[in-house]
Amino acid sequence: MxxxxxxxxxxxxxxxxxxxxxxxxxxxxxxxxxxxxxxxxxxxxxxxxxxxxxxxxxxxxxxxxxxxxxxxxxxxxxxxxxxxxxxxxxxxxxxxxxxxxxxxxxxxxxxxxxxxxxxxxxxxxxxxxxxVPRDALLCQPGTHCKWVWMEDGRIARFTTAITGELFALLRGHGILARQLTGAVTAGDAFREGVRRGAARDLAAALFGIRAAKVLGYRDDADAASHASGLLIGADVAARLDEERGAHVHILADPTLGTLYASAIDTLGGSSALIDSRxxxxxxxxxxxxxxx
Amino acid sequence: MxxxxxxxxxxxxxxxxxxxxxxxxxxxxxxxxxxxxxxxxxxxxxxxxxxxxxxxxxxxxxxxxxxxxxxxxxxxxxxxxxxxxxxxxxxxxxxxxxxxxxxxxxxxxxxxxxxxxxxxxxxxxxxxxxxVPRDALLCQPGTHCKWVWMEDGRIARFTTAITGELFALLRGHGILARQLTGAVTAGDAFREGVRRGAARDLAAALFGIRAAKVLGYRDDADAASHASGLLIGADVAARLDEERGAHVHILADPTLGTLYASAIDTLGGSSALIDSRxxxxxxxxxxxxxxx
Missing domain, CATH: 3.30.420.300 (2-keto-3-deoxy-galactonokinase, substrate binding domain)
Incomplete structure (x- = not known):
């Protein structure tokens, strides 16, 4: 109407x-x-x-x-x-x-x-x-990512994860900052990060970026994508572990939406990108x- | 000899x-x-x-x-x-x-x-x-916390977690910084943090500190202890989930050692503090x- x-x-x-x-x-x-x-x-x-x-x-x-x-x-x-x-x-x-x-x-x-x-x-x-359906799982990625469970067309419950903020903190300060200057893309390094991040052992996985550099296993060109994958992977896994194979409706700009879609796909869920405007x-x- | x-x-x-x-x-x-x-x-x-x-x-x-x-x-x-x-x-x-x-x-x-x-x-x-015994799990808390599995008196494998660095980043920058100015002690707020952190959903648990403040559920006097508990709890849980009821030998100064000992105890392990000097x-x- x-x-x-x-x-x-x-x-x-x-x-x-x-x-x-x-x-x-x-x-x-x-x-x-x-x-x-x-x-x-x-x-x-x-x-x-x-x-x-x-x-x-x-x-x-x-x-x-x-x-x-x-x-x-x-x-x-x-x-x-x-x-x-x-x-x-x-x-x-x-x-x-x-x-x-x-x-x-x-x-x-x-x-x-x-x-x-x-x-x-x-x-x-x-x-x-x-x-989106009246019963659905929605995701709004961003500095503070919102995960929202809709029931009968209402916001039933939700979880906020400071995934984007953690990435910004690591990129701006601290031991990894110099390694994380590259662009973030949803390629192999990102998806490897997602799979590692899904173990939900973030503080250890992040040091792996430093160790991989010191030991010559990973080029810094990939490090930002890998770090983003770790963080988004941990975020997505925490939600999908609760609801295996979930379908997620993503409300985001295409860039961030594509990263979350890739992570959800990598971890066995499916997604659709919704026009947030x-x-x-x-x-x-x-x-x-x-x-x- | x-x-x-x-x-x-x-x-x-x-x-x-x-x-x-x-x-x-x-x-x-x-x-x-x-x-x-x-x-x-x-x-x-x-x-x-x-x-x-x-x-x-x-x-x-x-x-x-x-x-x-x-x-x-x-x-x-x-x-x-x-x-x-x-x-x-x-x-x-x-x-x-x-x-x-x-x-x-x-x-x-x-x-x-x-x-x-x-x-x-x-x-x-x-x-x-x-x-410590020749087969043992050792922990050196700090900016970068080392977890080390000793086998037959040798360093068999180890994991580094940037737990202390994440705490410093959150305390120094970002949305939680103003809430995290208090002292960290191993009291109730810390142990609640440890239990919540053990769910290993760090980015979401950290936003809970902000939400608890906004909704009036937690005083900021406790927020730093709670945040420390979340981070150390996630770190300890990632290790103890692998080895239920583990005994951990902690090499640390008494302040940080006490926090890790409290977290290990809260999550069902036991520990001993070793003189690192x-x-x-x-x-x-x-x-x-x-x-x-």
Missing amino acids: VVPMTFLAVDWGTTNRRVFRIDDGAVVASERDNKGAASMTPADYPAEVAGIRARMGDLPMLLAGMVGSTIGWREVPYVAAPAGIAALADGLAWVDERTAIVPGVAMRDPANPDVMRGEEVQLLGAVDAGL QAFVAGITRIQEHHA | VVPMTFLAVDWGTTNRRVFRIDDGAVVASERDNKGAASMTPADYPAEVAGIRARMGDLPMLLAGMVGSTIGWREVPYVAAPAGIAALADGLAWVDERTAIVPGVAMRDPANPDVMRGEEVQLLGAVDAGL QAFVAGITRIQEHHA
Whole structure:
């Protein structure tokens, strides 16, 4: 169901911001810049929002992502998993009568706590738009990779892994940094890394990169791909060990999506790459419909 | 067997240097400073060695550790595991007729390469001095933690885990850094971390520290201990999963040794703390005896 409706949607992350003007379910204009939440104070938001309306149309606006966090405009309480589109719509934090912030989702389990803020719109949008089944395993790779189990179209539970951050730390600092300057590609070195990483003995596998260099077994041209394979392999294996041969719906840009797809395939699962922009637009449109 | 013999021994690491004067198997003088291999060039060593002799006695000298690496005085080839004291003695690199560098040990296995340089003297010394059995599992915690399987008094195989380095990276940079400023102690938060870390899903467990903070489940005063527990727990579990209920001989300072002992105990193993200085002195003395 798409009701006639025109509004603005902002995916306001930590470092980047994407703005969409959506007319009757279709994106008719968009912009992307680096004015993320980390680059502004709460006092900056009214002028930023007015600027967006001046450029994109004087319309109702939904904002999602870190804009609703402690580093954003105002902190919006998480809704608890399991959570679907209706829970997000009910949890909207209204700044004024036509401007609202979408809540994040939390796993309120002291033994296994987790949080997301921004990803929920893509995830539920993917389901609601029929891009993925209502019962499915979704993966959003990135600095902090989200693994999400959907049940009956709702976010039932999820796990965040700081896989991308660990790679950045190793690449930027520490003993392996000088070896990890090459490009990461989903070739043999990556897949070897995935298989080794699947043993889930990360701290030891990483030293192997150093030892392989010292003993002349591996060229540094391959080291970054191998390290990425170790980290992504450990991440994927931890999920697939729980659910052998799982089918994973990957929401990511093609580069990172291809690496995860290769790792999943190497470890006996299967995957499909989902258009994350389409999923976001679908999700934010469904939320807006709840209040149209 | 202790033959009448007086010599100087240097444990020359990356950042620190320890010098011992050993008379008939007993340390009669020692010094410790931060003139590690990273702080000098190859050309600096002759004067440094002459200075040591001027201060400690004009005696034969054995040097072990990173002094024999690419960042040291000269690169000394690794001897291959399995390796005992005799292999180290046979592999000594003589700088002149009374100054020699002890070789490191390598696992020359392309599927599972590993290297050590400096630890081998302590390890074999511990066995040769009777501080640990000739068939035993030894652990040297640190920036790069060594796990060593001794068979018949020789280093049969070993695994290096960059557990301490990962902790330093997380503490120094990245999203968790601000949470990890507290002291690390072997209390409840540490042991909870160990149990969680034993699931060997490190990238996910680490994000749990962030989520527990955001949701108010854990105070940051405990976060560093919990993170240390996660990392050490994953490291110990990877070794103990291979060998249930193992007894581990830990060569470490009391602080780090206590953390590893607590983790090993939590995960169903047992351990004993071995005096690493005594082990080094025993090992280097045995090597000197081979050439006395």
